[in-house]
Amino acid sequence: MNTTRRGLLVAVAGGAVASGCATIPLVRAGAYQAKGAAFSVMLARPWSDMTTTVPQPRGVRVLTLHGLQLNQLYLAGIAPGGSLMRVADRDTPRPTYRTDMSEQELVEFVIDSLATMNFQDPQSTGLRPQNLAGAPGVRFEINTRLETGLNFSGTALVARSGDNLHLLMFLAPSEYYYGAFVQEVDAMFASATPA
């Protein structure tokens, strides 16, 4: 999602809120199972659920603490043919999940999805095995930046569960915001259990 699109979505959503048509749900601390995902995680603190405000593809939830500009937590259960990012127009190529993807291709699926959101030159590093809710998966770090030049860091964990892809991903500005929350996010990833 590029800056303009995000700004407009925020503006539109803001109008809805101002006119009393929408509220942002609070996700309480504790066990949380995202709709569409067959796993749950332990949240150490409450999060704001932006999924209905900034619509996401089926099976993808986006939470934030202080606003999408400062932290984004994705929890997803993606069916074959599904995507991680929603694109507003039909012309933009949309990375889709296939059941025959290798682990490397799953990482590329995430990275390509970030590029579709207009994150600049996203890169994955530190690929390593890690279970997600008992299923073998791949953990990796992400380095990218916004169009403004603000560096973003991220960490993600993907694993197949049956035909679906399960994903946990956290993104935040590299300056202060990523480091301030990554340990908590680490523990959250490790807490994932089958629902």
Add this chain to the structure above:
Amino acid sequence: MLKKVFALAAALALVGTLGVAEARPRRAQHIESISANSRVLVMTPDVQLSLLTAAGLPEPREDWSVSGRDNLATGLAAALEREQHAPNALDPATAMEGRIGQIIRLHDAVGGAILSNRLLKLPTIERDHEWTLGDGVQELATTYQADYALFTVARGSYASGARAAAAIVGLVAGVYIPMGGQQVFASLVDLRTGEIVWFGFVTAGGNDMREGDGANALIAELLRDAPL
């Protein structure tokens, strides 16, 4: 860059149009005035102004942006001196490399989050939430020998003559045609902690920042509740 400008302009305009933000700037109640003789790094205001054409399209006007920027920069420095502080100007364009550049960019993101939160009240943001840039700001403090940094962002448009004429015709016909508007936000950052100790937002109204007097009046309104 243009996308960023229009996105921020849209958000600022919406905050102003919806009246979600108070007409007067707001600051946390617990904030006390900063110490006398504080060294304040005044970031050159980030100003993007445009001409609103008859069709309602914003046409960027570099000359207006430069006038607004320079008038606001001069006025802010004078306002700080009147409050017995020591302003020191920094053009962010000269400091966008390395960590300092990241902190300047992070301020834009945090400012955007603060504005967004006035529209979309996040349930995770408490009323007394302390917005921060983190302690990386100490690099600004040591590099520029400053105690605080003052960031200012302005976006807006002015209606063209044709647009104004269309608005009059529209008025007769009972159709509302927006005439543009300008919004300004500013934040004061404690360079020891990174905390944003004050955040102010105003719509320009009749104060034209392209003129010195208008910019000074706008600054007076913007800083009315600043802890200076």
